[in-house]
Amino acid sequence: xxxxxxxxxxxxxxxxxxxxxxxxxxxxxxxxxxxxxxxxxxxxxxxxxxxxxxxxxxxxxxxxxxxxxxxxxxxxxxxxxxxxxxxxxxxxxxxxxxxxxxxxxxxxxxxxxxxxxxxxxxxxxxxxxxxxxxxxxxxxxxxxxxxxxxxxxxxxxxxxxxxxxxxxxxxxxxxxx
Numbered sequence: 001x002x003x004x005x006x007x008x009x010x011x012x013x014x015x016x017x018x019x020x021x022x023x024x025x026x027x028x029x030x031x032x033x034x035x036x037x038x039x040x041x042x043x044x045x046x047x048x049x050x051x052x053x054x055x056x057x058x059x060x061x062x063x064x065x066x067x068x069x070x071x072x073x074x075x076x077x078x079x080x081x082x083x084x085x086x087x088x089x090x091x092x093x094x095x096x097x098x099x100x101x102x103x104x105x106x107x108x109x110x111x112x113x114x115x116x117x118x119x120x121x122x123x124x125x126x127x128x129x130x131x132x133x134x135x136x137x138x139x140x141x142x143x144x145x146x147x148x149x150x151x152x153x154x155x156x157x158x159x160x161x162x163x164x165x166x167x168x169x170x171x172x173x174x175x176x177x
Contacts, residue, residue: 041095
């Protein structure tokens with residue numbers, strides 16, 4: 001609720017990512033408990049943005065290097081909030097902490113790579129990218145689905161989990177409703 005008051009766009013984005021991630025988990029054959037952890041972690045993945053000024057979140061111009069650094073701290077902030085305010089398990093918290101890590105080690109906040117990144121966070125990464133690219137943002141219009149699928153496929157096995165991307169693409173309609 002605090003996130004909705006702080007930034008309605010981020011709140012809506014988080015809800016959408018949670019739904020997409022849960023469907024992806026189902027497509028990947030995860031069990032009911034895993035999907036529950038995944039959905040909850042996805043819902044909380046951008047919680048750290050509560051600590052960011054709304055004007056940065058809604059900025060229509062390119063971010064300055066200092067603003068980019070602030071944005072890149074949101075997974076660490078999310079983990080801190082979750083550690084202080086909840087009794088959630090580590091697997092759920094890790095989703096929020098690791099959702100910007102990339103298989104090739106180019107992500108943040110810890111530059112993890114490969115198997116060091118939890119599967120649940122890898123699923124949320126794909127859902128997060130899809131939802132972000134197919135939504136209008138203050139700095140750009142939504143991209144067409146075929147471009148988003150092309151981007152995901154182009155990064156599969158390199159930055160994104162290939163199995164997750166394949167499951168997503170196999171269950172995505174080329175015609176958005």
